[in-house]
Amino acid sequence: MTAEPAREARIALVSYHHKNTEKIAHAIAEVLNARIVAPKDVGPDDARPGDLIGFGSGIYGAKHHQNVLDLVDRLSQSTGARAFIFSTFGAPKFLVTPTFIKKNHDAIREKLLSKGFTIVGEFGCAGWNTNSFLRYTKGLNRGRPNPEDLDRARAFARSLTRSDP
Numbered sequence: 001m002t003a004e005p006a007r008e009a010r011i012a013l014v015s016y017h018h019k020n021t022e023k024i025a026h027a028i029a030e031v032l033n034a035r036i037v038a039p040k041d042v043g044p045d046d047a048r049p050g051d052l053i054g055f056g057s058g059i060y061g062a063k064h065h066q067n068v069l070d071l072v073d074r075l076s077q078s079t080g081a082r083a084f085i086f087s088t089f090g091a092p093k094f095l096v097t098p099t100f101i102k103k104n105h106d107a108i109r110e111k112l113l114s115k116g117f118t119i120v121g122e123f124g125c126a127g128w129n130t131n132s133f134l135r136y137t138k139g140l141n142r143g144r145p146n147p148e149d150l151d152r153a154r155a156f157a158r159s160l161t162r163s164d165p
Contacts, residue, residue: 009051009052011028011029014057014068016058022036028156029157032157039068050081051081052160055084059089059091062104063107064087064105069107072108078116084120085122087124088125123153123156
């Protein structure tokens with residue numbers, strides 16, 4: 001069974017430094033015809049049945065940016081709203097596995113589930129990291145997200161349009 005189209009698709013996003021996560025958000029938004037908004041611009045009752053809402057940021061200390069986590073805390077209980085989670089991270093390639101991405105999403109996933117959201121998908125990819133001592137080098141993951149990452153983000157977004165509620 002194919003899900004009904006979302007009444008509205010939005011992406012709550014925090015992205016700074018190199019705008020890694022913003023690049024991914026734009027790739028997803030173009031497929032979903034979604035609006036990208038800052039967490040501060042989402043009201044507590046803005047998650048309505050039929051909506052599809054993405055929550056994305058870079059990963060800081062193995063979790064999403066605090067502004068995105070605070071947004072989920074502010075949201076009212078939801079019935080019928082669907083959510084997807086996405087992120088970029090500056091970890092070295094050898095650490096990145098599906099389990100690594102899932103673990104980085106644990107905090108926000110738990111919050112969303114406790115608010116009654118249905119999680120319809122999760123996406124993560126490498127992003128250029130020049131934080132801390134890395135600023136003295138070329139950093140990690142220079143050039144990421146790259147065109148292949150953006151194509152994977154678009155494919156992920158297409159999969160969301162086929163998700164069952």
